[in-house]
Amino acid sequence: MGVPPDPASGLTALLPEGAVLTDPDVLAAHSRDHASTCPAGVPACLVRARTTEQVSAVLRYAHEHRIPVVPQGARTGLSGGANAVDGAILLSLERMTAILGIDEENQIATVEPGVVNADFSRAVAGKGLFYPPDPASWEMSTLGGNVATNAGGLCCVKYGVTADWIRGLEVVLADGRVLRTGRPTAKGVAGYDLTRLFVGSEGTLGVVTKIVTALRPAAGAPQTAIAFFGDIGSACATVTDVMTGRLRPSMLELIDPIGLAEVSRERDYGFPPGTDTVLIAQSDSSAENTAVLGGFTAAAERNGGQALVADGPEEGKLFLAARRSVGLVLEKRGAMLSDDVCVPRTRLRELVAGVGELSRKFDVRIACTGHAGDGNMHPAIVFDAADPDETRRANEAFEAVMALGLDLGGTITGEHGVGALKANWLERELGPVGLDVHRSVKTTFDPRSILNPGKVLTRF
Template structure:
């Protein structure tokens, strides 16, 4: 079957598009998640156009072969991992910014466009593409849409799905569906656009995206506050937001995270710092007042220091600490990165509970994330060569998701389900919602060939 499938793909698409080299297939068989199985693919298709995607899906349907869509494979839930005998369908070559319409404040892009590249291009026209996941320098817009990615700015500007207006999607049978519209408003028919946002390639393959843009914001003012007790920092977040603040960034790092980042690069944090809050405001009329209010709330909750950046360069240095969280963990071994979002009022209980889980299982657990909307990313660090350590890490990871649900939250705020959290989806959704999800999947993919084993 594999030889016949490869021959059919090559005949239709060409040898330059279809890759069958075993080493290349192995390299492309998984994303950045640990503890997620990855099968052996039959072929990799590096699509150049919607027509290539249509041809691939039609051939896959003819042979009954699963298709796993992929972007830059920066995901952390196994959503882009191969299954045995599948076609890996890479969209990274489809990387054209089709149009930027400054008047309508929209951009039309192919799925392989890198997030940071779109941001830079629209900035030249005085516009702003807000979603900025930590992987924004390498992750693609198609992948961002597939997982409904967020980022540091989402507390004010929203996540990827909030900016998606229209999609071109190739369905399982090779037909091409257009959803949504360019206009700011429109309610004709069901909202199919946002059905595909966050669907992780299980309902169709996204081949074009129309996103809304914002006017470029004013330069932000930024402040940092340190605390001896992480619970105090969490209470500041709740109180500050409850008072009506609308920061453009509000991030939290706990003590273990600060220690890991400090070991990676000395940013001047005193030893034993229990927590760091970073806040920015880009509202030109109230930024100074926003930061003054932040400092006042921090004083009420025993902040050890509050520093306001004097210029953009100093602000970038403060925010650098948060952006270094991922790179700083890489030398430590493997990390299982959770993605739990809880109500802000429960943030202190969640962060304290995460620390207790790490202590109970004797694993290092760091906790950083988008505190302004309650979306935290605990990282369970372990030696993958030690089976006992790996087992403890897995148990801690699972308990962190359970804690999030107990506190009224969700098992994923922006990373998606993939295979890593598929067993937890039923617990969060409940039987009625899960059955509805399965009926939707069956309607769009009756043969179950699109990214099987992911999400549901």
């Protein structure tokens, strides 16, 4: 059984008018996510699904005809997980945007996968509730995409990742059957935890069509503090001191010397002379802010830094502006490979120092900012894509950063996902037995290998 010449016609007959698109410009615009250096194929068509039944119809058809399907949300991913493969049906969930219910008393909500994180966060905030997961893309990325990649963010250090806030899912399986996982209750151990299996599986095991999230009461307005260090080791020691304390900041971010030099070239943030590394902390609990930020500034000073607490929300935003601008500033400098290693917190110093060495070894700029409280850093390799030798060195440095993360007892991806970008590296992290088990699970859920092929696993 070969691939039929035109899945678009087959699907057009099954779906409402306008749901199947083949315009080459539209397809090109939907063929890749934000992983700019990751290859993408040429898809056969784009389907904009509006209902579970339509998703089911697409998968039944694709399963029958063995056509690859690439599920997509807002394509803000950073690992090529939503990138097209040749001949694929791009299955967009972006039009499934209903917030189906917010249950204030049980503190749960049911949403469709195309709901944008920020829209949802604002809707629950309007009811005095809080959905914590806050990936940097939250103004654009969809909850379905957040679930597919198990997205993290700034507030993970206090509130955990997306998976920690998902109670249950509706998932269309590869053959079009509709599975419901989990339950709306606070606890439950009836059967295997399929919810967690789908969260973070990057569209390779099924397509999520409904999401039941947990919520919590609204947090307080965040208060911010900043600390300046003359060396990165003192900053890392401060991170350990803060994180082993009883009170948890709602954010704990680090800017390394290279990142700091880059942002300081754009704007004078007024950092004290001799500042080499910066930590920024927030607390969002009015009862604890004084204790949390007091603990942070005391730890910074004990480790030789200078620290101050913002005297209001405006100054707090300014402290955070430097951290937020690193990515934008680097993007101006050239092409960028964004890495995402996560190490045990106590190895943070070795990670940042090691990245600095790799920067020198491969002669490319690597800024190493990130979620220091979780040991999850985003070494960003900036290079001139027009220079083949520099591009080669950048790619080698990108791989060397992952090797360093693994050597330090960490992982190749803390929150961005494996996608197409790191599928070759997953084998190294999992080892042969782990990889075999992954392949078995993939084959169990997707026996014809139609779901997002080439992502997460290269072969199965």
